[in-house]
Amino acid sequence: MIRRFRAWGRIVLARLDGWFNSLYTWRYNPLYHSGALVVGCFVILLFTGLYLLLFYRIGSPYESVGNITAQWWGGRWIRGLHRYISDMAIVATVVHAARMFVQGRTWGPRALAWMSGVVLLGVFFLCGWTGYVMVWDVHGQVLATEGARIMDALPIFAGPIRRTFVGEEALPQAFFFLNLFAHILIPVGIALVLWIHVSRLARTYLMPPKPLFWTMTGLFTLVAIVWPIGMAPKADLLRLPTEVPFDIAYGFWLPFTQQMGPGWVWLAVIAAVASALLVPALMKPKAEKAPAPSWVNPRFCTGCEQCYHDCPYEAIDMIRRDDGREGFVGFVNPDKCVSCGICSGSCAPMGVGPPERTGRDQMVEVKAFMEEASLGGDDIVIIGCFHGAAGEGIREVAGAKVYQISCVGSLHTSVIEYFIRAGVGGVMIASCPPRDCWNREGVTWLEERVYNQREAELKDRVDRRRLRIVYAAEAELSVLEREVASFRSQMSALDRALSEQNIEIDVACVVPEVSVGEEIGA
């Protein structure tokens, strides 16, 4: 069932992505930046929170928040911004988590990110809980009394902590001090867990693009000004709260838990957390279906370090050789490798990559493809990422044949060269937009290799006019069709491509003892 749910979610997400791309372009599509937007929210919360802290008083919490709210030039909108952005953080987190789920980025080496993500979400909730209690209005009262009732089910307290909130006397300052302390300390915990969350990623993409960040900040500031947060009635423990301005993002559970015994609440919490933490185990493909990790063939490895630099998951180390040759050799740590294949595209001598997806395997495959497809000088071939518009199940787009690849980042540039030297009129690479790459950096490295001489670069001799890289997300087939048409007309201005015989793809690095031609059967 969970897999069907995922397949269904993927369709919904693809549609939304496509729609948002058409409105905001792939560069600023907020759905692509959801994780980074949460970090952006966290930064705004830190700054606005520091301001609020200047005026908050544990001796008169409600009154001090009232004073902040009365500062029409500052406190009023800063408090609103703090509150609205904390809701945005939850919304963005949910989108981010849903995205990772439907893209299947949950298991194996990514399980650590998934599990720590669940913890992050929990800690965010806790922080919001203490934040609302700080105000000590009726909303804070409901959260505090309900929280105490639930905590009382744990047999760890000497007496019921609900007795703190019965209305016997004014609440002790110590309570508000502790609450404030927690509200300030929890963000330190968030930063720590975030560090664990991204610890397996190279070059973590933490902040959203500046225009997106400032648009978000601006829009929420605007809303905080025109739709300011007021003061709800003060908490009164001798009165049952009735009409409570209520935060759905942080208090959605209240209407449910209020109907439940605390034991049931704990059961529900445990069930929810356990099922979230079980996702990596449930989503893990069976051993025979799981893509195998990458592997370095030490015979071909020259120790150039390129794969070590390119791997988006820091799964490759350089270790000293033990085969009698000098220097270092790449080594893939299978526990960290997600089998994205990006290293296959990094390696000029084609010495690394997941089984059946190394540069060598790609060369064998492209030859077979060319023989079968019999393409000529007027034809375009689309090299399509499995997750993009020319992905799973797509064989042809606007008359152009599709050659599929698991990630455009894993494409060895020799494949492009081969297509062009074999006489194909033009090669179009249909990639997911950069921030949508399931393997984080696929198309980024591809572009560097094609246009900026990054190893393993596309050789200068290849006519770049016969090549086009297009971003087309899963639901953007029409974008791809338009691009094919425009590429075709661009090509019609060029001379008809001719096919070379006996194509020899040479490699930049010198590979001792073995000739690549031999190995790839050229």
Add this chain to the structure above:
Amino acid sequence: MSAARVFGAGLAIAMTFAVAWLSRAPTDFAGDGDALIRLSWRVDGVTVEACETLSEEELAKRPIHMRNPQACIGTIAPFELVATLGGQTIVHDTIWPGGIRGDRPIYVFRDIPVIPGRSVLSVRFEAVVPEGTEVDSAVSRLTWEGEIELAPDDVALLTMDDHGAFVLRTPGPAASD
């Protein structure tokens, strides 16, 4: 500016308002118009000592330095809680001391929804001790009786003052906001 741009900007603003709305959805938490009687206090408990005089044989089994002829076991007595409102029993319960060995203080915490209005509330909280046991009656028996008037959603709190006597707190005048 293209129509898509304008629509995109409008949608962005609408989405921002929607997120902001999440934090201020007015929700009616009103119960069914009930008022609440809340009983909340803590007593240290009444220790009941049960002693027996050991026989010569029993004493003889013990090491020479452990032959105390009196063996006493102290336990904290449970309490009986009875509350009536307008003559009707709203609580009748025995409350046991806390802790695994039953040696912790006794906490009472009860929320009892009642129909609002004016009624006589009567509460008795009394240690259950074996007949003939001598206990300090100031601690072992607490009572309160009086007329209370509760509006819907009011909470009447019966608790203990600093001298260990019952005291009733009712809400002040409704905040005019």
